[in-house]
Amino acid sequence: MLKTSTIVLGRTLNGRYRVLEPISAGAMGAVYRALDARTNSEVALKHATHPGGDQRFEVEARLLASLRHPRVVRTLDYFSDSSGHYLVMELVPGSDLDKVLKAHGQPGLPVAQSVDYARQACEALQYVHEQQIVHRDVKPQNMILAGEGIVLVDFGIARVLEEQEPLGTAGIGTPRFMAPEVFAGGRVSPRADVYGIAATLWTLIAGEPPVYAGGKSLSSISPDVTPELERTISAGLELIPERRVASVAAFAKALGAPLAVEKGTSLAISIDVPDASRSLMEAVVHTASGVFGAAAASIALIDETTGELVY
Incomplete structure (x- = not known):
């Protein structure tokens, strides 16, 4: 309802x-x-x-x-x-990926199909980022599988880059798809959407979203996940923004041949090493992610229809 x-x-x-x-x-x-x-x-x-x-x-x-x-x-x-x-x-005709996933059953969609959907979503996000916009709510429900493939929808909480965050919007989003720095009220960059697309890809394969800073390995849930693909998704799910894949373009490039164990693109050049001055932010983000994970488990804080936090 x-x-x-x-x-x-x-x-x-x-x-x-x-x-x-x-x-x-x-x-x-x-x-x-x-x-x-x-x-x-x-x-x-x-x-x-x-x-x-x-x-x-x-x-x-x-x-x-x-x-x-x-x-x-x-x-x-x-x-x-x-x-x-x-x-x-x-009004985009088709079904969102959350419905597609639920119709398929557990654990999730085939790996190749999931990766293809993620690549298509990266095309949309790369264009959006080039226009200086961050979507901030990347998740399966906001990706419609239409006749020509994936269409990214619902820019209701999108933000223009370099804008100051309006009072009251920090922490608005969907648990386990929202980047921890968004929850913590930090500066929002395209890396927030990288986190969202990585969490989405994990969800499509595993049948449920990833757990902040822990949980099972993806390959233990789906044996078809190669080490390269697991490393790519893990790099997209880094809690600290500077350690995360720098852009959706880099993430999509790393997904170019994810099913071949002997191939793959190194993510080293797309990941920044955080300065020592970021140690405080790291602590804040880790703390926030823990609180966020706990909040996600609290029915009282979750909209039962959408899964969003409703403070």
Whole structure:
């Protein structure tokens, strides 16, 4: 059952979009199927809770509307009214990878198929990062398997690089897919999305998301995982940002031939060695990851529909 929303079904917003039914809900808003009266076509309407204010929403929505990539959902329109901020996006036909995974059964999808989906998602993320945007909520539910492959959707908590984090947005995301530095309120960079795509790939193969700083090895869950692939995913899941794979391009490159044990791309050139001054941040991130893992186990802190933290 979806989280209760204040939007009345059948209501027309902005004189144009008639709300038909809920699609999903989370800590930062809800997504509805709506009918565009001007085009007589269905769209996805996101009612966003946006603590940054009207001006910030305007800037970010305009930037999202400029994105043009076959693996990135198109933002068609945006507006605000007394009830909040809204993003109008194309309605992508298909199933999200979480549903695909659940339909397949345990432990998870075939390794080659999972890697292919991750590569396609990296294409979308690389383009998004080139536009100075970090998605921040990369997970199977936000990847739609459409006719031409994976499409990245739901930019409801995306951030423009170099912007200061709005008060109240630290820690918003999905447990075990959100990079620890995001939870800790640190600077958000494309490496946060690297963590998300690595956690997504782990989930597609294992059938469940990885555990922060511990848990089983992926190869113990799926024997088809090669040592090279396991090292690649582990490098993407590094808790300390500077130790993590530097970009989705580097991560995708390392996935280029992951099923051949004797082949693979070294990740050494894409991983920065943290300065000694980062030791404090390392301690903070490790502590935060422990708290985050504990929070993820607390039903009271988790939205039962989406799996998101709801403080």
